[in-house]
Amino acid sequence: MATPTASALTLAPALIERLSSHVTSASGGTTTIPAPFTGEPLATVPVSNADDVRAAYERAREAQRAWERLPVRERVKPFLRMVDVLVDRREEILDVIQMETGKARRHAYEEFLDVALCTLYYARRAPRLLKPRRRQGAFPVATRTVELRKPKGVVGLISPWNYPFSLGASDIAPALMAGNAVIHKPDTQTCLSSLWVLDLLISLGLPRDLWQIVVGDPAEIGDPLLENADYVAFTGSTRGGRAIAEKVAPRLVGYSLELGGKNPMIVLEDADVERTARGALRACFTNAGQLCISIERLYVHEKIYDRFVPRFVEQVKAMKLGAGLDYEADMGSLTYPRQLEVVSRHVEQALKEGATLLAGGKARPDIGPLFYEPTVLTNVTGDMELCANETFGPVVSVYKFSDEDEVVRLANDTAYGLNASIWTRNVARGRRLAARINAGTVNINEGYGAAFASYDAPMGGMKQSGLGRRHGAEGILKYTEPQTVASQHLVELAPPPFLGYDRYATGMATAIKLMKRLRIR
Template sequence: MASPTVPAKGAAEHKLPRTLIERLASHVASDGAETATIPTPFTGEPLATVPVSTAADVLKAYERAREAQRSWARLPVSERVKPFLRLSDALVDRRDEILDVIQLETGKARRHAMEEFLDVALCSLYYARRAERLLRPRRRQGMMPGVTRVRELRHPKGVVALIAPWNYPFALGASDIAPALMAGNAVIQKPDTQTCLSSLWVLDLLISLGLPRDLWQVVVGEPAEIGDPLIDNADYLSFTGSTKGGKAIAGKVASRLVGYSMELGGKNPMIVLDDADVERTARGAVRACFTNAGQLCISIERMYVHEAIYDRFVPRFAEITKNLRLGTELSFDVEMGSLTYPRQLDVVTRHVEQAVKEGATVLAGGRPRPEVGPLFYEPTVLTDVTGEMDLCANETFGPVVAIYKVKSEEEAIRRANDTEFGLNASVWTKDVARGRRVAARLEAGTVNVNDGFGAAFASYDAPMGGMKQSGMGRRHGSEGLLKFTEVQTVASQHFMDLEPPGKIGYDTFADVMATGIKLMKRLRVK
């Protein structure tokens, strides 16, 4: 049975106002000599034309950004956060406009575009409320209490280069850029050309809310043309994308001793324990696997189900999957949208076809749906997937999940950890304490108990990132802002110097200092 579809409205629904496109395009750092046409994945028809940046444009963008950053860094943090305090209200007031932009440039369902909207609104507000506290000077314990006084200071890095991905362009652009700017930096952002409109949209909005115009520069173009000047002039680099791409970029910045953070690929596991609630887990698994048509670094691609629950859970999960509503409509009725790029459709098709040819069983989906849109692929559930199939270990990044039966909790943990990746994981059980114990043994930067990925990702007070080949550094939490700063220690010495006073010899001074260590320990001063 094919997945049902939500009928599309007219072609006019898949357009953006020309005045909006022209205004957004004006924010690209480019002389305008070359342009690129962005198609909408829903139909393949042109959506917008934007200028393309050259290497010279990138260098000019850095000049403007550095000039703007010097003035911005001198402002009190309380002033720097004001545009971002205004941002959440402005986003709510213009919600429908940005949801349309996100859907039309990515092809995702509106409910999944809404997740991006919520992420930017809530994450930027989180940092706007806390930036002043996180960045204020802190007193630290000196070597000699009362004699050595120490303060820790935080300075901005300077100009941050941020390379944002195409799958969550609004969330993984603006939500990282906001703390970088609040920390006193300027930003040069390279969004993917296909999905640059949402970044330009929030930049346009922030300028109207008081952000200095040159502080956030957007460059658009191919890595072969603008990649080197972008990376070679950065004071810090933030990248979200593939592990292969991250390694190449890390090699470039390492030679300059420039800091970086990266969220990279994943082959994320979900463990269904023998006491899991079948209905709740099946519905949660659908969200975990098929949000944004599976084009999500933290979505689930491997599922390990205990044999005691397997025969009840798997048919129910497959049934719900078969009934997911596909469509191109700009409404919340659609449950799964399109893939974004033809190359992703090619990868998904190849992985599934190879697996089926070599013995995998299709329980749901398993085919493209060109009658819905050129890049649609049905949400797909497979069993009997073996180690030699590409689908088993390699990231598919599409609406496909493989289910494996396990005999024990120990087997599930071992197989979940049997991967080079370590980005996200999920555990389902009625016993939350048991779930937390299992979670602590999984080699993943975030683990969700009774949720697929949202509980950890949207908890902005906690760090989010990958272990193993899934990344370096973290976004969210205090590190999500402080990584964009240089830390400086300022220590002042009072009353006495760190050498023998007067005519006291070094032997006596050494004895006094050694005795002082024992005394400070006994008094718990140290």
């Protein structure tokens, strides 16, 4: 595909100015964001310093106190309004996402869908999930116990560059609905989409200081961001997650971390070859592989290997790369030069050490500065960097297996445990196999979307892929502190004055057996 001219890949100056006004910054400093498609400047935005972050927390705490007092049904109203407006203005946000990330429009559209549907899920369910709940008391009838959910306070949230709209807004929405304020640090390269949705929510009634965005170097603003937070939510690398855990642990502050993955896909001998090849294409190369739940290891049963692999490779070679603001491209650009360097190094090292190239394998500067072909390799061994480490690019290694026990061992032979995929015509068999995989989500006959978009179910990682979950009840309750309030009626939790403790103890022991027999307990 031809590369559009730089002038066709720009954002309106008025839009950039409006979005930039929402960066919490008094320093006067700025930074310029390049467009991955072209390498040309895309936007100049203010940057924050440590004092800006501390001031943001002060304002956020004041705003949060008033916000917490509102009924949950009032707190969700701006988000319900947002869903409709987001749908109506989707082309505008798709342009922003593409320009700052370099991804294909079809992959930007997945971000739009995620924010719209996840926000709607929590806006509908937050009143029920956060309402006071009756719990079984110490004594039947005599003890009334209620569980309350109180907001953490001010959440420090750090979102990544690969899915900036989705992994910013869809995590911040439940945190705000739960009654918190948020100080948000998006990646500088991809801060515009977060600023866009903040601008939208303020116009729909969200108090201005409740969600504040700081932009800048982690070395400058990282410490005050973490040191002042009542809870920390982070999506990013495993290395970054460890550093955050070490930083906040001494203060006994809670945190959730969604980290890296080296995700396996298993193709069983009864899989539909055509459907599975199409699914593998999406699973491996969505957003040029810059997706924490994408597939980097592809295990194919020996009985189907010689039919599946050629068909998969044929489809990979037919993929269209491009930088257009339309749905024509199958895959877009990488976002950062450093990511291009990692992808190139992993592939080159693997080839030098004996791997076999089936498709791709090179950068495409003729299309844009950060494009890399979708790449398929075989004969990748355990001593290669490509095998063990997360590449986070459009590269997949293909392996042959012979039985289920072998493939379970291979799939689990990783420090990570974020996502996995199984393809079979026998879904019951797929579910049994899924239960043996050590990953937070397992998709059957889909690469990643079925589990991720099941918003009523938790999503997150095992092992070094993280702690905590987004989505489901936990995705909003993690931003709250449970409080138990119990009132005692009629009788005391102590022997009455006329009854000695020995008789009281005997009576209580008898009561335990009686309650068990009557199923009161």
